[in-house]
Amino acid sequence: MKLSVLALDYDGTIARDGRASPEVLAAIREARARGIAMVLVTGRILSDLRRVFDEGDLFDAIVAENGAVLAFPNGRTRLLGRPAPRELLSELSERQIQYDLGQCVVEADAPTAPEILEVVRKLELPLTLTFNRSRVMVLPQGISKASGLREALNTLRLSLHNCIGIGDAENDYPLLEACEIGVAVSWGSKSLQKLADHVLHGGGPKAIADYIREVSSHSKLPPHRSNDRRILLGETAAGPVDTAIYGRNILISGDPRSGKSWITGLFCEQLLLEGYCLCVIDPEGDYATLESLPGLVVFGGDESPPRLSDVARALRHPDTSIVIDLSSLMHEEKLAYVGELLPTLASLRRSIGLPHWIIVDEAHYFLNEPEAAQCVDFKLAAYILITYRPSRLHPELSQSVETVLATPLTDAAEVLALTSLCGVEGAETAWGEVLGSLGIDEAAMLPRTPAEGDQPQRFTIAPRLTSHVRHRAKYLEVPMSEDCAFYFTCEGRNIGAPARTLKEFVRMQQRLPLEALAGHAKRGDFSRWIAKVFGDQPLAAAIRDVEKRFREGRVKKLANALIKPIRERYELAA
Numbered sequence: 001m002k003l004s005v006l007a008l009d010y011d012g013t014i015a016r017d018g019r020a021s022p023e024v025l026a027a028i029r030e031a032r033a034r035g036i037a038m039v040l041v042t043g044r045i046l047s048d049l050r051r052v053f054d055e056g057d058l059f060d061a062i063v064a065e066n067g068a069v070l071a072f073p074n075g076r077t078r079l080l081g082r083p084a085p086r087e088l089l090s091e092l093s094e095r096q097i098q099y100d101l102g103q104c105v106v107e108a109d110a111p112t113a114p115e116i117l118e119v120v121r122k123l124e125l126p127l128t129l130t131f132n133r134s135r136v137m138v139l140p141q142g143i144s145k146a147s148g149l150r151e152a153l154n155t156l157r158l159s160l161h162n163c164i165g166i167g168d169a170e171n172d173y174p175l176l177e178a179c180e181i182g183v184a185v186s187w188g189s190k191s192l193q194k195l196a197d198h199v200l201h202g203g204g205p206k207a208i209a210d211y212i213r214e215v216s217s218h219s220k221l222p223p224h225r226s227n228d229r230r231i232l233l234g235e236t237a238a239g240p241v242d243t244a245i246y247g248r249n250i251l252i253s254g255d256p257r258s259g260k261s262w263i264t265g266l267f268c269e270q271l272l273l274e275g276y277c278l279c280v281i282d283p284e285g286d287y288a289t290l291e292s293l294p295g296l297v298v299f300g301g302d303e304s305p306p307r308l309s310d311v312a313r314a315l316r317h318p319d320t321s322i323v324i325d326l327s328s329l330m331h332e333e334k335l336a337y338v339g340e341l342l343p344t345l346a347s348l349r350r351s352i353g354l355p356h357w358i359i360v361d362e363a364h365y366f367l368n369e370p371e372a373a374q375c376v377d378f379k380l381a382a383y384i385l386i387t388y389r390p391s392r393l394h395p396e397l398s399q400s401v402e403t404v405l406a407t408p409l410t411d412a413a414e415v416l417a418l419t420s421l422c423g424v425e426g427a428e429t430a431w432g433e434v435l436g437s438l439g440i441d442e443a444a445m446l447p448r449t450p451a452e453g454d455q456p457q458r459f460t461i462a463p464r465l466t467s468h469v470r471h472r473a474k475y476l477e478v479p480m481s482e483d484c485a486f487y488f489t490c491e492g493r494n495i496g497a498p499a500r501t502l503k504e505f506v507r508m509q510q511r512l513p514l515e516a517l518a519g520h521a522k523r524g525d526f527s528r529w530i531a532k533v534f535g536d537q538p539l540a541a542a543i544r545d546v547e548k549r550f551r552e553g554r555v556k557k558l559a560n561a562l563i564k565p566i567r568e569r570y571e572l573a574a
Contacts (some may be wrong), residue, residue, distance in 0.1 A: 001247070002353035002380055003221050004162035006031060006212065007063075007149050007179060010042035010049065012133070012168040012188055014208055018052045021205030024212070028058050031216035039063060039152055041145045043132045043171055045102035046071055060156055066130060066137050066171055067148030068104035070155070079103055080151055081140040088127070088138070091119045106138040132171040146174035159318035161276055162353040164215060164222075166200070166208065167192065180229075181221055183211070198222075219350065220380055221247070231270050233263070233405070234443065234459040241445060241459040245271070249383045249400050253390045253418065254407030254435075254443075257535035260386050261286040261361065262464065263405060263443055267384060269465050271357055272296060278321040279311070279345055279355040283334055283362045285327035289466045300325035305337055308344045315345075315354050322355075331365075338366045342375035349380055357382050364389035367397055376400075391417035404446040406456065409435040422446050424454045431456060440537060479504075484533045486526075490516045502534075506566055509559045517558050521547045526562060539569050 006028075008014050014024040028038050037060045042049060046064040049056075056062055062071040068081040081104040088106065092099055097115060099108040108116060113129055113136045120127050120138070130137045130144070145167075153160060165172075165179035168188030176182025176196055184196035185207070193199045200211050215222050230242040243250075250267070254260045265287060271278055272293045280287050282300075291298045297320065299306040305324055306314075314322050324341070326334045338360075345358055360366060363385040367375065372394035376383060381400065387393065391414055398421050409415060415432045419425060424447070434456050435444060444456035479485075485498035486505060495516050499505035509517065520526055524547050531540035542565035549555045 001180065001221050001356050001382060002162055002219055002349060003036060003164065003215060004353040005037045005039060005153065005158050005160075005164070006216070007039045007041050007163055007165040007175060008208075009145075009167040009169070009172055009175070010040060010044060010053070013166055013185060014205055015053075016204060020053055020055070021209065023209040024205045025055060025058060027209040027212040027216075031212050032058070034216050036216050037156060037158055039149060041067075041149055041165070041167075041175055043105075043107075043130075043135075043137060043145075045100060045105060045107070046077070047102070048100075061152040063145065063148035063152050065102045065105040066132070066139060067144045067146065067174075068139060069102070070148065070152055072155075077103075078151075080148060081143045084138065085123070085125055087123055088119060088125060091123065092116070095119070104139065104143070108136055108138075110134050110136045112136065130171050133169050137171070144174040145172060146178035149175060149178060154319075157317060159275070159277065159353065159356070161318075161356055162221070166211075223247070229274070231267055232462050233266070233445070234461045236457070236459045241457065243403050243445070245382075247381055248402035249381050249385065249397075250403040250405070251390065251393075251398070251401040251421075252384065252386045252405045252407070253414065254388060254409045255411065256388050257533070258388075258407040258409070258438075259440055259443065259461065259535065259537075260388070260407050262535075262537070263407065263461055264359065264361065264384060264386050265290065265466065266462060266464055268359065269293060272321055275319070276321075276356040277315065277318050277354045278357045278359060279315060280321075280323040280359040281338055281341065281361060281366075282323050282325045283327065283338075283365070285325050286361065287323045288325060290323060292466050295319045296321045296323065298323045298325055300328065302328060305329065308340060311341065312344065312348055315348060316352065318354055335365065339371075339375070342366070346375065346377040346380075349377060357384065359384040359386070361386045363387040364392040367394055368392045370394070372397055388414070390414055390421065402448060404448060406435050406438075406444045406446060408438040408440065408442070418446060422448055427454060434458060440531060440535070480533060486529050486533075488512060488516055488520070490519065502566060506563050509563050512559075514558060517562070518550075521550045521558055521562075536569070539565060542569075 014020055032038055039061045040059045041063040043066040044064060046069050049064060057073045070078040083104055084106045097108060097112050099106050110131055117129055126141045127138050128141050130139060160178050161180045163179045164181045164183060165175045166183040167175050168185045170189055172192060181197045183198045183200050184193040186199055186201045200207055229245055231245050233241045233243060235241060252260050252264055268278060268290055288298050290296050299322060305326055314320055364387040373396045376397060378400050412432060415435060416428050419427050419431055441461055443461050444458045446456050447453050479500035485500040487498045488495045488508060496508055499508050527540045527544035527547055530536055530543055546561045550558055555561045
C-alpha cells in the first residue's frame with residue numbers, strides 16, 4: 001500500500017533535550033514536498049510544546065497531551081477528553097504532589113504514581129495512568145496516542161493503514177500498534193522494540209532524518225519484520241489456517257459454483273472490520289450482502305453503474321468501501337466499464353492511497369489481454385483476483401500472485417495452469433485428485449515457495465459473518481440448462497415441467513400434491529439440488545433441515561415449509 005502519513009513522536013525521537021533536530025526538520029520538509037502528510041504525536045502539554053518548538057506549521061496536525069488535544073496549522077484546537085476533575089487536583093495539592101496541568105492531562109514525576117493511583121481509586125474517577133519514562137500522565141479512559149492520531153487522520157481524510165508511526169518510549173505502544181507499520185528507535189525502550197514492526201538503529205535524530213528520506217522516496221510502504229496482519233481462512237485438524245495480507249496479490253480459483261465468492265467474501269469481511277478500504281468489482285451480484293457491514297456501499301445492481309467520478313468521490317473517504325454490482329449489464333458493457341474502472345482505481349490509489357484493496361471477480365474476462373498489465377498497479381499490489389479460468393489470466397499478472405487458494409477444481413487444464421504457476425510441474429495428477437475431491441465447504445492453499453512444500457494444504461473454510469446469496473437475479477429469473485433443472489417424479493414418472501429457476505421451483509411446489517414431494521424430501525433431493533446447482537450452502541442447509549423434520553413426522557405442510565426459506569433468502573414476491 002501507499003505511504004501517505006508519517007506520525008512522529010517528539011521527545012527522544014525527533015528532539016533531544018526538548019529541541020527538535022534541524023536535520024529531521026529538513027527531512028520533514030522534503031517528505032511534505034513529496035505529498036506525505038506529517039503528524040506530530042507527543043505526550044507534551046500543547047502550551048509547553050509551543051514554547052520549545054515554533055515550527056508546528058511543518059505538521060498537518062499535532063496530537064498533544066498523549067492523544068487528548070488536537071491542534072491544526074490554522075490555529076484550531078480540539079479537546080478529545082474532559083479536563084481534569086477539580087477534586088483530583090485538590091486532593092493532589094493537599095498531598096503536596098507536584099504536577100503540571102494541561103487542558104486535559106495531569107502530569108507528575110513517575111515515583112508519585114502509587115499515591116496518585118490511590119487518589120484516583122479513592123475518588124472513583126474514570127482515569128488511567130500512563131508512563132512516559134520519568135513522568136506519569138493521568139488521562140481519561142480511552143485516551144492514548146492511537147486515539148488522538150485516529151481522530152487527526154479522520155479529520156484529514158487519511159488512513160492509519162497508510163501510516164508509519166515512530167516512537168521511543170512506553171507511551172508509544174498504542175501509536176505503533178495502530179499504524180500499519182510501527183517503528184521503534186534502538187536508543188529507546190527495549191520492550192517497545194519487541195513490539196515494533198521495525199527497529200531503527202542509530203544514535204539519534206540523524207537516523208530518523210535518514211529514515212524519513214528513505215521511506216518518503218518510495219510510493220509503497222517499506223517491508224518490515226512483522227507478519228501479524230493476517231486473515232483467517234479456516235482450519236485443519238492441526239489448527240487454524242491463515243495468510244498474511246501485507247503487500248501481496250491473492251488468486252482464488254475453482255470450478256463455477258464451488259465457493260470462490262464465499263471465501264472471497266470471507267476475505268472482504270475481515271478486511272472491512274480491520275478498517276481497510278475496499279473496491280469490489282462484482283460482475284454477477286455476489287457481494288451485495290456485504291452492505292450489512294459498516295462503511296460499505298453498493299452501487300449498480302438494478303441501477304446503472306456509478307460514473308467513474310462518483311467512484312473516485314466515494315473512495316476519497318478511508319472509512320468508505322464500495323461494491324460495484326454490474327449484474328444488470330450485458331457482457332460487452334461489463335468489459336468496457338471495467339476496462340476504464342481499473343486504470344482509474346490504480347491512478348486514484350497512487351494519488352491518495354485508496355482503495356487499499358481492489359477485488360476483481362471473474363478476472364479472466366477483464367485481465368486476459370496484453371493491455372491487462374496496464375490496468376493493474378503491480379508495485380502497490382493488494383489485488384484479489386477470482387476466476388474459474390486461471391489459465392486465461394495475463395502471465396505477468398499471474399506471476400505477481402503471492403497467495404493462491406483453490407476451491408473444488410475438476411478441470412484438468414486449469415489444474416495444470418495452477419501447478420505451472422506454483423512451479424511444481426509434473427504434479428498435475430496428484431493435485432487434481434486433491435482439488436477435485438474438495439468438499440463444498442473446503443478449500444486448499446497452494447504452495448508458492450519451496451519452504452511450503454509441493455502439496456496443497458486442504459482446510460475447512462471458516463464461517464462467514466454476512467449471508468451469501470449468489471447471482472440473485474440470475475438464479476431467480478434466468479433458466480439453467482436442462483441438465484441442471486430439477487425434475488419432479490412420482491413412482492418413477494416425471495410430473496409436470498422441470499424447474500430451471502428458483503421461481504419455477506417454488507411454483508411447482510405450490511401446484512404438486514404431497515405424494516409428489518414426499519419421496520424427494522425423504523431422499524434429500526431438494527437440498528442436494530440447491531447445493532450442487534446454485535452453490536448456496538446456507539439455503540441448502542435450511543432445506544435439509546426441513547427434509548429431516550419431514551422424515552421425523554414434524555412437518556405437516558411440506559410445500560409451505562420448503563418455500564419459506566427460499567422466499568426469506570431470495571426475497572420472492574408472494
